[in-house]
Amino acid sequence: MVESTxxxxxxxxxxxxxxxxxxxxxxxxxxxxxRSTDNIVFDPEQGQFVLGTTRVMxxxxxxxxxxxxxxxxxVASFAKDLLDASRTSSLRDLYYSSEAFGVKFVDQAESDxxxxxxxxxxxxxxxxxxxFPEEHSSVYGQVTMRYTVPGYLGREVDLTVSPDxxxxxxxxxxxxxxxxxxxxxxxxxxxxxxxxxxxxxxxERFKAVLIHLGGQPPRSTRRLxxxxxxxxxxxxxxxxxxxxxxxxxxxxxxxxxxNAAHIRGLTIPDARWxxxxxxxxxxxxxPCDSMNDADIxxxxxLALDSRYTxxxxxxxxxxxxxxxxKAEQQAFSRYGMDYVVDTYLADKLA
Amino acid sequence: MSEEVQLAAVFNSISPAEFFYxxxxxxxxxxxxxxxxxxxxxxxxxxxxxxxxxxxLPFIIVxxxxxxxxxxxxxxxxxxxxxxxxHVSESFGKMLFGSKYDTRxxxxxxxxxxxxxxxxxxxxxxxxxxVHTQTGTSxxxxxxxxxxxxxxxxxxxxxxxxxxDGPGTTVTIHIKGDLKRAQDRILEYLRMTTIVTPHAKVxxxxxxxxxxxxxxxxxxxxxxxxxxxxxxxAADLEMLKRLxxxxxxxxxxxxxxxxxxxxxxxxxxxxxxxAALDSRKVGWSLxxxxxxxxxxxxxxxxxxxxxxGSCLSxxxxxxxxxxxxxxxxxxFCSYGRRGPSEWEGNPFVVEGVLASGDSVDExxxxxxxxxxxxxxxxYDASDDVFMKVLKKIDxxxxxxxxxxxxxxFVHLSxxxxxxxxxxxxxxxxxxxxxxxxxxxxxxxxxxLGKSARELxxxxxxxxxxxxxxxxxxxxxxxxxxxxxxxxxxTERLISGLFExxxxxxxx
Numbered sequence: 001m002v003e004s005t006x007x008x009x010x011x012x013x014x015x016x017x018x019x020x021x022x023x024x025x026x027x028x029x030x031x032x033x034x035r036s037t038d039n040i041v042f043d044p045e046q047g048q049f050v051l052g053t054t055r056v057m058x059x060x061x062x063x064x065x066x067x068x069x070x071x072x073x074x075v076a077s078f079a080k081d082l083l084d085a086s087r088t089s090s091l092r093d094l095y096y097s098s099e100a101f102g103v104k105f106v107d108q109a110e111s112d113x114x115x116x117x118x119x120x121x122x123x124x125x126x127x128x129x130x131x132f133p134e135e136h137s138s139v140y141g142q143v144t145m146r147y148t149v150p151g152y153l154g155r156e157v158d159l160t161v162s163p164d165x166x167x168x169x170x171x172x173x174x175x176x177x178x179x180x181x182x183x184x185x186x187x188x189x190x191x192x193x194x195x196x197x198x199x200x201x202x203x204e205r206f207k208a209v210l211i212h213l214g215g216q217p218p219r220s221t222r223r224l225x226x227x228x229x230x231x232x233x234x235x236x237x238x239x240x241x242x243x244x245x246x247x248x249x250x251x252x253x254x255x256x257x258x259n260a261a262h263i264r265g266l267t268i269p270d271a272r273w274x275x276x277x278x279x280x281x282x283x284x285x286x287p288c289d290s291m292n293d294a295d296i297x298x299x300x301x302l303a304l305d306s307r308y309t310x311x312x313x314x315x316x317x318x319x320x321x322x323x324x325x326k327a328e329q330q331a332f333s334r335y336g337m338d339y340v341v342d343t344y345l346a347d348k349l350a
Numbered sequence: 351m352s353e354e355v356q357l358a359a360v361f362n363s364i365s366p367a368e369f370f371y372x373x374x375x376x377x378x379x380x381x382x383x384x385x386x387x388x389x390x391x392x393x394x395x396x397x398x399x400x401x402x403x404x405x406x407l408p409f410i411i412v413x414x415x416x417x418x419x420x421x422x423x424x425x426x427x428x429x430x431x432x433x434x435x436x437h438v439s440e441s442f443g444k445m446l447f448g449s450k451y452d453t454r455x456x457x458x459x460x461x462x463x464x465x466x467x468x469x470x471x472x473x474x475x476x477x478x479x480x481v482h483t484q485t486g487t488s489x490x491x492x493x494x495x496x497x498x499x500x501x502x503x504x505x506x507x508x509x510x511x512x513x514x515d516g517p518g519t520t521v522t523i524h525i526k527g528d529l530k531r532a533q534d535r536i537l538e539y540l541r542m543t544t545i546v547t548p549h550a551k552v553x554x555x556x557x558x559x560x561x562x563x564x565x566x567x568x569x570x571x572x573x574x575x576x577x578x579x580x581x582x583x584a585a586d587l588e589m590l591k592r593l594x595x596x597x598x599x600x601x602x603x604x605x606x607x608x609x610x611x612x613x614x615x616x617x618x619x620x621x622x623x624x625a626a627l628d629s630r631k632v633g634w635s636l637x638x639x640x641x642x643x644x645x646x647x648x649x650x651x652x653x654x655x656x657x658x659g660s661c662l663s664x665x666x667x668x669x670x671x672x673x674x675x676x677x678x679x680x681x682f683c684s685y686g687r688r689g690p691s692e693w694e695g696n697p698f699v700v701e702g703v704l705a706s707g708d709s710v711d712e713x714x715x716x717x718x719x720x721x722x723x724x725x726x727x728x729y730d731a732s733d734d735v736f737m738k739v740l741k742k743i744d745x746x747x748x749x750x751x752x753x754x755x756x757x758x759f760v761h762l763s764x765x766x767x768x769x770x771x772x773x774x775x776x777x778x779x780x781x782x783x784x785x786x787x788x789x790x791x792x793x794x795x796x797x798l799g800k801s802a803r804e805l806x807x808x809x810x811x812x813x814x815x816x817x818x819x820x821x822x823x824x825x826x827x828x829x830x831x832x833x834x835x836x837x838x839x840t841e842r843l844i845s846g847l848f849e850x851x852x853x854x855x856x857x
Contacts, residue, residue: 011832012832012833012834014832015828015829015830015831015832015833015834015835016832016833016835018825018826018829018832018833019826019829019830019833019835019838022825022826022829022838022839022840022843023838025842025843025846027843027847028825028829060822060825061847063814063817063818066818066821066822066825067817067821069821069825070821070822070824070825070828073824073825073828073829073832074824074828076828076832077828077829077831077832080831080832101824101828102824103824
């Protein structure tokens, strides 16, 4: 996390640069690290995707650039206002707010893109200046967090406070872990499995902080997982469906995504994908479906992806390819409600 | 008396004057409004012709006064040549008398119109026409004239010498008419007149109040049409009979050579071979059958050169463009011209100006203004050859709809205008004129399309500049908000960027 005063200072400097060049009767220009796929490289040392050295020039004297330049400066000023008022905003909220300032975005995809531009330009994550995605995933486990947000500053929350789990929002993301009984972080893909693990008190049995990912998790969730991993020294295990998509959810948590290659501090290189692996499908005789063309195609893509060069990953991919079948997390229910906890997870986390 | 003889007597008893009065609607005197308009029109056209002959810049004063009992006095004064004193009475007091029988372009045709106005005034108000004219540099004559309708001869009520401040003619006709309803149309007529006679200045006074001063848009005098002999194809049987009767002793070959343009000895010989006539035959010896054969041969022979266009006087590019720009709020203007060509041996030129204004218009076709021999045609547009041509063109191809108000001005110059009726308000559908007009308007429409596209580009770039300026001001505003400073001035940067660049030129 970048200190908020520091964040604010970076935004003010951006404004000063713009104003000074106009006063000098020069059109302001900004150099933004290029986020196009051509400029995204995998850094094995950091174990994550990072941006290459290419930069794009955004020149306000160009008719094609001036609009997005204005949007970028507005997003920065909006972010500074959020910081000054200790407020947060969702990406969607930001998109709608733009109209009030006379700034127009074609759609939210455009405003999201401009937010990402500001991230790569300033080297900060949008969460640093109070902008969060709409969707929430949840957390449940024996950890006590202390809030740092205004109004809740210093208040503590036990992550087992709600039997439904606690949504991971801006407040929890910026909270500090103060007390913990947990020994691992266990992230699961779907809500059904998350609920099952809470009900069966698997969190107690495995001393696990449970995370509900809900597909590809929002960055705030990854950030919280990283925080628990770093601060409490908890190993991270990821449990997803047994197909290329589930496997890739784990991969993004481990090594990062192309979309967020300009953001550091999100990846957990030593996190582990426990399954469902192709071997599990066979070993546990799980009920499964045939893979469709999209699944096969995805496997071909992943086989060539630099993040999957490790022998373990290649083995998973060829395992799926040989099997041509896939299985969901819930498939374990054929052996009874508790089987996944008592047998499968017990095996995996042993 | 036999029935046949009786009938002939009845016909004989109708003088041209009586005939025209009975058919006054054909001549444009059908109702009280039209009568005022037509009277003004006939007098103004005579005045302009007289000025053209004098080589002076025309200055025409039109005075319209409401008198009692729906009576209107119409006075038109000019600074033209004046009327030779010996011709004054017949010019105004006898039908079908005039100076306009030669072959060259004139506004009036037979000297019929003004006499028609005199006749109409005399019958509706029992007033004589007042004519005050001066031909030379000093002196002048004033007349009061009536028409003996039955015998078609002028009656001179009074004739006196009266000084006039310079050469020219002033004519006052009292008629029964509706000035209130006619005055808008008259103003429009005079305004349109200055489009095709841009070197004229016209002052309109209604009830002694100066209502409008129109022109002069240019000092440039139009080319004076040269009198020329008729083209042989323009000769009908009657004209041929007259020519032969007037030259009884001459050989048919010399009659042809002397009477017509584009006919030399060689062409005459070929023509007579074509007509199977002996070229040495003299006029009196020609039989009726031979004359009609010759007449037919004049039409069917294809060895004549085109008629000479020097007897025509088009408005011309510069004058036409100048006048349109002076009278209409237009930004784009383009001129085109076709001819001289001929229809039935009559040379003609079609010229036109296509203009577009800045006001927005939703109509499918441009607004059409028609002119013939420098006379605006205001009525009966729907049957006119130019209207037909205008509607033949798909104007949507040339970005007319929903863009700018487009005006089309078409002027036909010819030694003979094929009017559809004696009212002289619309031109008949003559294929040759239609074809030339279509080519002319197509060409002008293409020019318009080109300009519309260019204007479109420029419009887009102006829009681009506005959008750019808007975005750039936002940069300055939010930059300042970030920096917590005052908003820096941006206008110099923006205008500097768009100055001189093709992208952002703003006219």
